[in-house]
Amino acid sequence: xxxLPNDLQNIAFKRAIGGYNMLQVEDxxxxxxxxxxxxxxxxNKLKEKLEESQERVRxxxxxxxxxxxxxxxxxxxxxxxxxxARDAADNMxxxxxxxxxxxxxxxxxxxxxxxxxxxxLRRDLTAYKCKVESIIKSQLKLMDCIDDxxxxxxxxxxxxxxxxxxEELEKEVxxxxxxxxxx
Numbered sequence: 001x002x003x004l005p006n007d008l009q010n011i012a013f014k015r016a017i018g019g020y021n022m023l024q025v026e027d028x029x030x031x032x033x034x035x036x037x038x039x040x041x042x043x044n045k046l047k048e049k050l051e052e053s054q055e056r057v058r059x060x061x062x063x064x065x066x067x068x069x070x071x072x073x074x075x076x077x078x079x080x081x082x083x084x085a086r087d088a089a090d091n092m093x094x095x096x097x098x099x100x101x102x103x104x105x106x107x108x109x110x111x112x113x114x115x116x117x118x119x120x121l122r123r124d125l126t127a128y129k130c131k132v133e134s135i136i137k138s139q140l141k142l143m144d145c146i147d148d149x150x151x152x153x154x155x156x157x158x159x160x161x162x163x164x165x166x167e168e169l170e171k172e173v174x175x176x177x178x179x180x181x182x183x
Contacts, residue, residue, distance in 0.1 A: 011028060128169065131165070131169055132169075135162055135165060135166070139162065
């Protein structure tokens with residue numbers, strides 16, 4: 001570069017007839033034109049580099065935006081997966097609690113059923129024992145009250161009656177099913 005801005009301000013042209021020295025002025029003008037041409041070329045090169053740089057910045061910003069959007073979508077997808085997993089876990093937990101409660105309720109019903117059956121069997125056994133005891137006592141009373149001949153006649157009639165009672169009692173016991181199985 002021939003001139004700096006300060007150089008141009010400090011140029012002093014020699015006076016010649018009819019004005020300034022033409023050769024000196026033309027020389028300065030040529031050097032200024034050269035400098036201006038170089039500056040324009042350099043400015044154009046810098047503009048091209050700036051445009052290329054801006055284009056790269058736009059390209060990288062586009063990539064950055066795409067990556068940012070991808071991250072947002074990935075985060076949303078991750079949040080949805082976590083929410084779905086929580087919902088599924090909650091549903092599974094509720095289902096398990098309901099199933100366990102149903103099992104417990106069924107077990108309580110079965111326990112009550114077994115207890116009722118046990119109590120019924122106890123009552124039936126007590127009733128059966130009372131009937132048998134009553135039969136035995138009546139037989140003992142009869143034996144105490146009668147003599148041998150009457151004993152034989154009485155035994156025959158009592159035997160028939162007791163036999164009929166025993167058959168009824170046996171039939172009654174057989175008619176009532178005994179079930180200890182879980183219903």
